Amino acid sequence: MSDTIVRPTFYEGEILPASDLIAAVDSGRGQMARHERYLHSWGIASGLELVPKSATDAKNNKYASVQLTAGIAVDGTGREIVVPEDVALNPSDFASMVNGKKDIWYPVFLSGRDESAVASSMLTGACSSSLPTQIKENYDISYGTPGSELSLDEQTAPGFLDGPADGAASPWLVLLGFVEWNPDVSLFFDAKGSVPDSSPVSPRYVGVNAAEVVSGSGTLQLSTHPQGSPDAKNIMALEIHETSDGEMVFGKQNAQGAVTPVLTVTAKGDLTIAGKFSSAVKPGSVQVQSGIASDGIVLPLPPGVTSAMQADIHVHVTPRMVDYPQPPLPVLVAGESWIFIPLECYVDPTRLVHCRIRWIKMPAGGPMLEAPALCDFTIVAAVAASGG
Amino acid sequence: MSAQMSFVFVKQTGHVLAVLTQAAGAELQATDVATPALSVRGFWDAGTQAFEDSIFKLTPDLLDVYTQDVLSPAETSPRTYSVDKEKKSVMLLSSPVKALTATSQNVHLELAIATGSKTKVFVICTTADPDNPDVRQPEISGTETKFDFAVGPLPSQSYVLALVAGYLPILAQVP
Numbered sequence: 001m002s003d004t005i006v007r008p009t010f011y012e013g014e015i016l017p018a019s020d021l022i023a024a025v026d027s028g029r030g031q032m033a034r035h036e037r038y039l040h041s042w043g044i045a046s047g048l049e050l051v052p053k054s055a056t057d058a059k060n061n062k063y064a065s066v067q068l069t070a071g072i073a074v075d076g077t078g079r080e081i082v083v084p085e086d087v088a089l090n091p092s093d094f095a096s097m098v099n100g101k102k103d104i105w106y107p108v109f110l111s112g113r114d115e116s117a118v119a120s121s122m123l124t125g126a127c128s129s130s131l132p133t134q135i136k137e138n139y140d141i142s143y144g145t146p147g148s149e150l151s152l153d154e155q156t157a158p159g160f161l162d163g164p165a166d167g168a169a170s171p172w173l174v175l176l177g178f179v180e181w182n183p184d185v186s187l188f189f190d191a192k193g194s195v196p197d198s199s200p201v202s203p204r205y206v207g208v209n210a211a212e213v214v215s216g217s218g219t220l221q222l223s224t225h226p227q228g229s230p231d232a233k234n235i236m237a238l239e240i241h242e243t244s245d246g247e248m249v250f251g252k253q254n255a256q257g258a259v260t261p262v263l264t265v266t267a268k269g270d271l272t273i274a275g276k277f278s279s280a281v282k283p284g285s286v287q288v289q290s291g292i293a294s295d296g297i298v299l300p301l302p303p304g305v306t307s308a309m310q311a312d313i314h315v316h317v318t319p320r321m322v323d324y325p326q327p328p329l330p331v332l333v334a335g336e337s338w339i340f341i342p343l344e345c346y347v348d349p350t351r352l353v354h355c356r357i358r359w360i361k362m363p364a365g366g367p368m369l370e371a372p373a374l375c376d377f378t379i380v381a382a383v384a385a386s387g388g
Numbered sequence: 389m390s391a392q393m394s395f396v397f398v399k400q401t402g403h404v405l406a407v408l409t410q411a412a413g414a415e416l417q418a419t420d421v422a423t424p425a426l427s428v429r430g431f432w433d434a435g436t437q438a439f440e441d442s443i444f445k446l447t448p449d450l451l452d453v454y455t456q457d458v459l460s461p462a463e464t465s466p467r468t469y470s471v472d473k474e475k476k477s478v479m480l481l482s483s484p485v486k487a488l489t490a491t492s493q494n495v496h497l498e499l500a501i502a503t504g505s506k507t508k509v510f511v512i513c514t515t516a517d518p519d520n521p522d523v524r525q526p527e528i529s530g531t532e533t534k535f536d537f538a539v540g541p542l543p544s545q546s547y548v549l550a551l552v553a554g555y556l557p558i559l560a561q562v563p
Contacts, residue, residue: 060531062531102529103506103526103527103529197400197525289410289411290410290411291391291408291409291410291411292407292408292409292410292463293406293407293408293409294396294406294407294408294466295406295427295429295430296405296406296426296427296428296429297396297406297408297421297422297426298420298421298422298423298424298426299408299421300408300410300416300420300421301420322463322464323464324464325464325465350424352427356430370430371430372429372430374463374464
């Protein structure tokens with residue numbers, strides 16, 4: 001292997017071997033792959049969503065046909081993976097790779113793979129032989145066991161001199177989402193892009209590695225989804241623009257791609273916010289919060305005060321005497337009624353509220369029942385002055 | 389500033405377990421109101437049995453907080469409310485779970501009719517160590533009405549609280 005990048009060059013009258021032509025193609029591919037690897041981060045660039053379509057068979061078994069939408073991803077070797085049109089996930093492929101069980105989410109991966117095209121019958125080589133003159137940049141869809149998606153970031157990237165991988169030996173896996181399996185009918189049951197209750201990992205999208213991002217338009221915007229993306233409920237955006245004498249605005253992106261600002265900073269440093277403002281707590285100050293809390297809650301500290309601060313905390317609670325729902329049992333008969341009295345109301349050192357009432361069935365002598373109750377609280381935090 | 393009510397609810401099913409009302413301030417997180425744990429006891433307001441000494445401790449990772457304008461009825465009966473999946477509103481629960489029974493190693497749950505779609509369930513059981521309850525978070529199919537979940541082994545007289553998304557809470561005790 002060369003210890004530096006080489007590219008082929010040619011001269012008039014040269015007998016052109018195939019290897020030089022291949023090197024000319026590889027030089028460009030290698031350069032593009034290094035750009036993708038080091039100026040961008042790998043992931044899905046566009047499309048590639050799993051779309052389930054639920055159905056029921058004649059025996060009332062539920063299943064789903066799952067489509068992968070067309071799109072493009074770039075893997076960690078800098079290889080472009082193109083899925084040119086929507087494709088259905090094949091349940092037989094899943095069954096051959098995974099022993100699928102009910103109610104479990106299995107990761108679905110995409111990887112790129114070079115595949116030789118069929119040899120040309122028209123062109124013959126020196127010994128009348130014929131070899132393929134094209135490489136198909138194909139893709140594979142594969143399935144893993146639950147948890148196999150956790151180690152995708154540990155895939156080994158190529159060295160600085162290397163071009164994109166051919167996907168033959170250990171293909172670079174790009175997570176597309178997850179599928180559920182219905183083993184009763186050996187078909188998919190459902191599909192999702194992410195399943196936060198089952199896996200902390202979700203599909204990753206391409207990024208940019210840059211120390212400087214410059215816009216030539218006078219406006220620079222960062223947003224959480226492409227404009228008009230059907231999947232995004234709230235597209236949040238941060239925009240720097242030169243209009244209005246220069247501003248930075250943050251807020252939701254509207255259908256036209258403009259930011260509806262809830263926070264604006266002008267070039268002069270004026271700050272305007274549409275919501276609440278919480279500031280850091282001043283040392284030596286006293287912060288107070290009051291309210292009503294259920295039994296069992298840990299009382300929150302006043303806004304801005306954290307348990308890490310050296311604050312003296314004082315809590316005052318009183319039982320809240322309101323119209324609590326009466327015990328369902330035993331059922332009252334004529335002449336009977338329930339009354340309640342406060343049984344306990346205090347806050348322990350962890351600020352946990354202990355507040356109970358006792359229901360007494362009248363006339364006295366009946367059963368007594370205890371129930372959680374509400375308390376009014378006031379919590380005072382005296383924040384230590386700096387330096388002691 | 390107007391008062392805001394924070395609903396502390398089970399992340400898995402949306403069931404509200406406690407509420408806190410205070411003047412609008414910083415948005416509360418589960419860690420603010422449940423560290424080290426939310427203590428849930430006296431769970432007799434929804435079932436037909438009275439359990440006074442059951443205490444379930446739920447750590448913040450099992451919980452979430454939703455804040456909105458004050459909803460007065462939820463103050464005294466928070467456990468009959470549920471927060472929706474999108475965390476945008478609370479709703480009053482009215483459908484009871486048909487039955488819940490528990491043994492040392494199994495919890496059996498019955499619904500009157502199948503839910504029609506996969507439904508999340510949260511089961512918490514008291515154990516010999518009050519700070520370490522046995523927590524299970526299964527999903528039930530939408531086509532069946534009887535479900536069994538492996539638990540424990542639980543000590544005798546343990547309490548089991550089952551929360552089925554969209555249904556009132558229900559309790560049982562291990563014989």
